[in-house]
Amino acid sequence: MSEPQVTIIVSPRERFSYTRESLESIYENTQIPFKLIYIDGNSPKKTGEYLQNQAQEKGFKLIRTDYYLTPNKARNIGLAEVDTKYVAFVDNDIIPASGWLKALIDCSEETEATVVGPLMFQYLPLHQEIHFAGGESRVVVDAKGRRRLREKMYKQGKQITDPRVKLQRTETELCEFHVMLVRTKVFQHLGMFDEQMLNSKEHLDFCLNVAKNGGSVYFEPASLVTYVPTSPLKFSDIHYYMLRWSDAWELGSLSRLRQKWNLAEDGYFQHKYKALGWRRRDTILKPIVRSLSFGIQNQFLQKVLMYGLLAPVEKLLNRYLTDTYAKKHLQPKTTLNITSPQTLSEV
Incomplete structure (x- = not known):
């Protein structure tokens, strides 16, 4: 060979x-x-x-x-x-x-x-x-x-x-x-x-x-x-998935890209900012919403569950996970x- x-x-x-x-x-x-x-x-x-x-x-x-x-x-x-x-x-x-x-x-x-x-x-x-x-x-x-x-x-x-x-x-x-x-x-x-x-x-x-x-x-x-x-993820995947697609990492990457290539903060970046967390919502939160709504196809109910209840809590948890990770591991070690x-x- x-x-x-x-x-x-x-x-x-x-x-x-x-x-x-x-x-x-x-x-x-x-x-x-x-x-x-x-x-x-x-x-x-x-x-x-x-x-x-x-x-x-x-x-x-x-x-x-x-x-x-x-x-x-x-x-x-x-x-x-x-x-x-x-x-x-x-x-x-x-x-x-x-x-x-x-x-x-x-x-x-x-x-x-x-x-x-x-x-x-x-x-x-x-x-x-x-x-x-x-x-x-x-x-x-x-x-x-x-x-x-x-x-x-x-x-x-x-x-x-x-x-x-x-x-x-x-x-x-x-x-x-x-x-x-x-x-x-x-x-x-x-x-x-x-x-x-x-x-x-x-x-x-x-x-x-x-x-x-x-x-x-x-x-x-x-x-x-x-x-x-x-979707849905296995429970053992959720921590890594939340960190991998976290708001903090996304914003840090976009900021680095802009700085490195001297790019204008135009509609391309504004769209990315507005979409922060979409993967987590689609992959983690939507299955939970479907479960909590017992399969009822009611857009108002689903929006209340997603944006009134789950998304704010998830964002707080996401911030905690990224802050904890940054303190421990975003160093040359x-x-x-x-x-x-x-x-x-x-x-």
Whole structure:
């Protein structure tokens, strides 16, 4: 078997309860040689034990922290260990189709792309509803001289069977971290991921940096991957989910993005501010509202339960969780347990 030219880094996205299905699908559907580094950011006990067993059985490197991780922190921990030509950043809630990784590498080899993203789907059944098929990510200057962000995702919500959906390999501007193949040498020029991007738009920031430094981003539809969100969450996922999509982390990320790229606080950002907490409302609170309303389809009742009762309480709890986390962990301190004979580089 030839020496692997790619390392897969799996890191937590927003929950842990899909760990087994996702990891097993990666091994089942990846035919080329690869290394794998699994970043376990404080998963529940049973999940952690499963990963320890799998690391020993399959021979991958498992790095566990005793606290939840921001996405870019998790990726940087894994990136510090990469010694291959390519690195594939993968969230822990994806299911790839057979041949997904080879298709990404083939694209990069044939186009010299710095970054390659797959045809990304969302929800079950697998590989049916498109989430992302390339997109736009750039800074434009308007007539008043304001620097404004242009972001657009192509084909989201379309069905792959829709005859109007025409897909081909193409250079694009945007790739998401659900699955992202990157030439490792680019980090020699860009440095590690920006850990001040706590939870949102970190993919956009990275793609802007790649373009700024003369790199290219490609979309490869021969690689098929589905990410699988869920609602309601398992109880053991709720703490991490609330932290991962917290108001504080979202506002911190948006502020960092504006400051870093000197962007105007325009309608793009105003829309983000108004939508704060929408994921938590949709994924955590809506199932509770349905339960409390006994399935009665009354919009007034549901709004009273959501915005008069649950949302204010949830916001207070969310603030408490993020404040507590910030005091303990948003500092240059990391506690790591590594299932491997090697020693982790300082991060």
